[in-house]
Amino acid sequence: xxxxxxxxxxxxxxxxxxxxxxxxxxxxxxxxxxxxxxxxxxxxxxxxxxxxxxxxxxxxxxxxxxxxxxxxxxxxxxxxxxxxxxxxxxxxxxxxxxxxxxxxxxxxxxxxxxxxxxxxxxxxxxxxxxxxxxxxxxxxxxxxxxxxxxxxxxxxxxxxxxxxxxxxxxxxxxxxxxxxxxxxxxxxxxxxxxxxxxxx
Amino acid sequence: xxxxxxxxxxxxxxxxxxxxxxxxxxxxxxxxxxxxxxxxxxxxxxxxxxxxxxxxxxxxxxxxxxxxxxxxxxxxxxxxxxxxxxxxxxxxxxxxxxxxxxxxxxxxxxxxxxxxxxxxxxxxxxxxxxxxxxxxxxxxxxxxxxxxxxxxxxxxxxxxxxxxxxxxxxxxxxxxxxxxxxxxxxxxxxxxxxxxxxxxxxxxxxxxxxxxxxxxxxxxxxxxxxxxxxxxxxxxxxxxxxxxxxxxxxxxxxxxxxxxxxxxxxxxxxxxxxxxxxxxxxxxxxxxxxxxxxxxxxxxxxxxxxxxxxxxxxxxxxxxxxxxxxxxxxxxxxxxxxxxxxxxxxxxxxxxxxxxxxxxxxxxxxxxxxxxxxxxxxxxxxxxxxxxxxxxxxxxxxxxxxxxxxxxxxxxxxxxxxxxxxxxxxxxxxxxxxxxxxxxxxxxxxxxxxxxxxxxxxxxxxxxxxxxxxxx
Numbered sequence: 001x002x003x004x005x006x007x008x009x010x011x012x013x014x015x016x017x018x019x020x021x022x023x024x025x026x027x028x029x030x031x032x033x034x035x036x037x038x039x040x041x042x043x044x045x046x047x048x049x050x051x052x053x054x055x056x057x058x059x060x061x062x063x064x065x066x067x068x069x070x071x072x073x074x075x076x077x078x079x080x081x082x083x084x085x086x087x088x089x090x091x092x093x094x095x096x097x098x099x100x101x102x103x104x105x106x107x108x109x110x111x112x113x114x115x116x117x118x119x120x121x122x123x124x125x126x127x128x129x130x131x132x133x134x135x136x137x138x139x140x141x142x143x144x145x146x147x148x149x150x151x152x153x154x155x156x157x158x159x160x161x162x163x164x165x166x167x168x169x170x171x172x173x174x175x176x177x178x179x180x181x182x183x184x185x186x187x188x189x190x191x192x193x194x195x196x197x198x199x200x
Numbered sequence: 201x202x203x204x205x206x207x208x209x210x211x212x213x214x215x216x217x218x219x220x221x222x223x224x225x226x227x228x229x230x231x232x233x234x235x236x237x238x239x240x241x242x243x244x245x246x247x248x249x250x251x252x253x254x255x256x257x258x259x260x261x262x263x264x265x266x267x268x269x270x271x272x273x274x275x276x277x278x279x280x281x282x283x284x285x286x287x288x289x290x291x292x293x294x295x296x297x298x299x300x301x302x303x304x305x306x307x308x309x310x311x312x313x314x315x316x317x318x319x320x321x322x323x324x325x326x327x328x329x330x331x332x333x334x335x336x337x338x339x340x341x342x343x344x345x346x347x348x349x350x351x352x353x354x355x356x357x358x359x360x361x362x363x364x365x366x367x368x369x370x371x372x373x374x375x376x377x378x379x380x381x382x383x384x385x386x387x388x389x390x391x392x393x394x395x396x397x398x399x400x401x402x403x404x405x406x407x408x409x410x411x412x413x414x415x416x417x418x419x420x421x422x423x424x425x426x427x428x429x430x431x432x433x434x435x436x437x438x439x440x441x442x443x444x445x446x447x448x449x450x451x452x453x454x455x456x457x458x459x460x461x462x463x464x465x466x467x468x469x470x471x472x473x474x475x476x477x478x479x480x481x482x483x484x485x486x487x488x489x490x491x492x493x494x495x496x497x498x499x500x501x502x503x504x505x506x507x508x509x510x511x512x513x514x515x516x517x518x519x520x521x522x523x524x525x526x527x528x529x530x531x532x533x534x535x536x537x538x539x540x541x542x543x544x545x546x547x548x549x550x551x552x553x554x555x556x557x558x559x560x561x562x563x564x565x566x567x568x569x570x571x572x573x574x575x576x577x578x579x580x581x582x583x584x585x586x587x588x589x590x591x592x593x594x595x596x597x598x599x600x601x602x603x604x605x606x607x608x609x610x611x612x613x614x615x616x617x618x619x620x621x622x623x624x625x626x627x628x629x630x631x632x633x634x635x636x637x638x639x640x641x642x643x644x645x646x647x648x649x650x651x652x653x654x655x656x657x658x659x660x661x662x663x664x665x666x667x668x669x670x671x672x
Contacts, residue, residue: 004320015280023267118272
């Protein structure tokens with residue numbers, strides 16, 4: 001019995017340790033989001049001011065992002081100013097942060113990654129490609145995988161992702177829920193919403 | 201009343217003299233080779249590695265920093281405990297498979313202790329898994345825990361059976377608490393405990409339909425299923441195939457039933473090919489006597505004589521209805537035996553010499569072991585009255601043959617003589633090198649507890665104390 005108590009205590013402690021270790025703030029992930037989010041403000045012509053400070057980032061991401069935006073470009077909160085920017089010169093400075101989009105002819109194309117969301121099946125994170133004030137492509141970086149999840153995630157991907165998916169068609173996060181994949185659809189929408197909030 | 205032999209060296213092997221007809225077996229030429237605790241330790245390490253490996257899929261499949269909300273954290277803890285519980289359940293069933301190699305490596309006594317400890321851990325882990333998942337999911341869906349239970353039961357495949365499995369496990373765990381267990385008839389308790397195989401079956405589905413790590417066809421899922429297959433195969437082998445092979449091979453039958461004292465009988469058994477039966481003195485079998493009243497009961501009894509190639513013998517104290525029925529066994533009755541098992545043998549000694557302490561009918565495994573211990577052993581036989589002393593003629597003869605000191609200590613526990621003797625000082629006086637001996641103990645629980653305490657105070661290391669327990 002004494003050994004059983006020891007074993008139980010040991011298991012409880014190590015489970016806690018594992019969870020704490022995996023849960024420690026993913027500083028690296030958050031940092032990745034910032035550079036792509038920063039150049040957004042100056043170029044988005046029709047930006048919605050209410051979206052900016054609200055960024056309800058679930059966590060440090062929001063806290064870090066907000067001050068950096070204001071410090072970076074004090075003009076940015078005012079939507080009217082954005083049109084003044086000559087986009088031609090900007091492209092070169094933006095290039096390093098968005099190397100993968102250089103193919104696109106539009107100079108304002110960029111990728112924005114939404115916050116990740118957990119549901120009981122897994123982790124969902126969405127990235128959008130924004131050109132000007134349009135979403136031109138959506139990619140789910142992470143969807144639940146395994147067994148039935150593979151099927152449901154595939155459905156979600158087919159419906160939402162790509163340059164002709166529902167995200168691009170609707171240009172917002174009010175997507176129709178994919179039947180059989182309610183949780184994943186909801187997480188997708190949440191992540192998409194946060195990406196849109198960062199982008200515009 | 202003490203009785204001691206210190207002479208009679210020299211005559212120990214091969215040339216045995218018969219004493220009193222059948223009661224004395226020819227002395228085996230030598231003591232069995234030692235079986236150290238190596239196998240047990242190796243298995244312990246393997247099982248720990250398996251435990252780590254069972255959590256590994258979660259570790260690899262969870263991106264660092266992805267547990268951002270309390271719900272995600274709680275759910276993750278639920279997944280870890282789920283994996284651990286799934287693994288422990290397999291280990292638990294494996295422990296009970298009676299696989300010959302496990303019996304050999306761990307032995308019934310240690311298996312029973314492992315089973316109890318793992319069982320308690322498993323129960324707590326399963327309950328933790330269930331509560332953590334419930335709390336986590338309820339939080340994700342923003343509903344109460346009770347509503348979440350409804351959702352899980354209603355919308356999730358295989359979840360009803362998982363809940364039933366948990367219920368059975370709680371019931372089995374509850375009835376295994378010693379006080380409650382004693383209050384139940386053995387057969388009922390046994391039946392309840394056998395139903396735990398259902399846990400394996402009922403808990404199987406939900407792991408694969410909902411287990412985040414086991415969903416996906418791939419090495420993890422395949423490996424987990426392979427573990428299940430292995431464990432089921434081990435159970436089949438240990439519980440069905442090996443006993444079947446054993447009984448078809450040796451075809452044991454009752455040869456004779458002999459009264460040893462007013463309330464003790466010896467059952468002699470014969471069979472075929474007994475010369476090849478690998479059995480050590482001190483081991484036990486589970487016996488099933490195939491007569492009308494007895495066939496459905498299986499009870500463990502130690503053999504009371506070492507292997508001699510011609511017959512087996514068990515010596516049984518008549519205490520209940522089953523043992524009373526055994527008095528009326530007819531010669532020729534078929535016997536179904538499972539075994540041999542146990543690490544209470546001369547092969548598991550750590551030192552050259554041994555001290556044996558027997559109480560009442562606890563002499564039977566020690567009597568068998570005495571034939572196989574190296575010369576120089578010492579035996580203390582505690583009995584309440586001279587009439588309770590069993591097999592004394594054989595013991596006297598063996599003591600002489602194997603150069604063993606033998607003391608009969610008669611009297612109640614509170615008599616001054618036994619009390620003085622069973623104290624640390626008394627033991628040291630009787631056996632000055634007691635701390636450097638293996639001590640084998642078999643008898644009523646009171647005597648065993650008292651002796652262990654005295655021995656520990658007399659400086660005997662714990663690992664040198666061997667206990668005979670068949671209890672599961």
